[in-house]
Amino acid sequence: MDTFERDIERSHSKNNGDSSLKGNWSVLFVDEQGRVLRVNFIKVIVSLFFVLAILSVLFISCAISFYFLRQNNTKPLKMRLEKLTNENNLIKKENEKAKAKLALLNQLYSKDSPDFSGTSGLSKEKELSGTGEKSFSDMAIKKEAIKKENDFQNKKYVDIKDLKISKGSDFTKIEFNIVKTASSEENVSGYIFVILWSDTMDEKDWMVSPYSVVLDKKPADPAKGQFFSISRFKPVEIKFLGRIDLDKYTNAKILVYSEKKELIFEKVFPSSQG
Incomplete structure (x- = not known):
């Protein structure tokens, strides 16, 4: 303890006697052997600043890496979701078209409605086929509608x-x-x-x-x-x-x-x- 106090007094006296050190701030450290070490205050501040700057850069780098990694992981899911959404919209449009066709056919060939115009089955087939759609299901619907009209016209109930x-x-x-x-x-x-x-x-x-x-x-x-x-x-x-x-x-x-x-x-x- 006496040695520690003497070192502090010696360092203080040295600083007071050295005119070049007047006005400078220093930080005193004590090592394991009890010796007093003097470090310039400005150097300490600069060192702390650099340490904090390095830690900040590391933290920001980790945050950016985590963000891009998360974006890369969710990108396939977003693409899949967009694809499913587009497919769902297409299905809705096709469903609306089918409903419109059924509504038209029900209006033209309603149940137990023998009063049709004088249009023949052949001309009605041409009229229905004028939509330009050639799918098998559409042709089946058209044939069924034509058969139904012919039944009504010929009273084949x-x-x-x-x-x-x-x-x-x-x-x-x-x-x-x-x-x-x-x-x-x-x-x-x-x-x-x-x-x-x-x-x-x-x-x-x-x-x-x-x-x-x-x-x-x-x-x-x-x-x-x-x-x-x-x-x-x-x-x-x-x-x-x-x-x-x-x-x-x-x-x-x-x-x-x-x-x-x-x-x-x-x-x-x-x-x-x-």
Whole structure:
């Protein structure tokens, strides 16, 4: 301890006696042997500045390297995301086009709508093919639409099969299968009537089941008929209650109307058919 104090006093005295060191700041350090070391204050500040500058450069370099490394790692993900976004937009556009086509086809060839313009199937095919699209799916849609139009124009909706007439003590029953003949995939729906009459009768004496007033040899309100909806075929049974003399009502006919109340099928047969 005494040696340490003497070294400090000696250094202080030396500094006070040396006029060249007056006005200069120094930093004193003590080494492991207890010797006092003097270092110029300016040199200490400059050294600290350089150390801090080097540390700052190292920190900034590490930060920049980390940033670019992260950017390089996320760049493939961003490119993949952009690609998926573009593909999704293309799919949306194609979906909108398909919906527009279906809406147009549904408008032109709506279910149970036999009223089409006089355009033939061939001219309609040319009109549809004028879009310039040649894909297989588009051609299939066009062919289906043309078939459906031709079915409507030719009234090829339904047919009657396995017709049978039977009598009971207080009823007359007419049974048959209504069969879909249209080539389109949609169900065919509508209303069915059976009329019994003879050529010598007035219309007011005709028998209609389900009941409806007869006007111009047809039911006045088609919506009062027996409703049906078929994808292939359906058994139908229509009864006339009461005792009926089929020798008096010599004729029978089946009338089929669409849901839009348009006659799409008519079949006349002798009431004696059994």
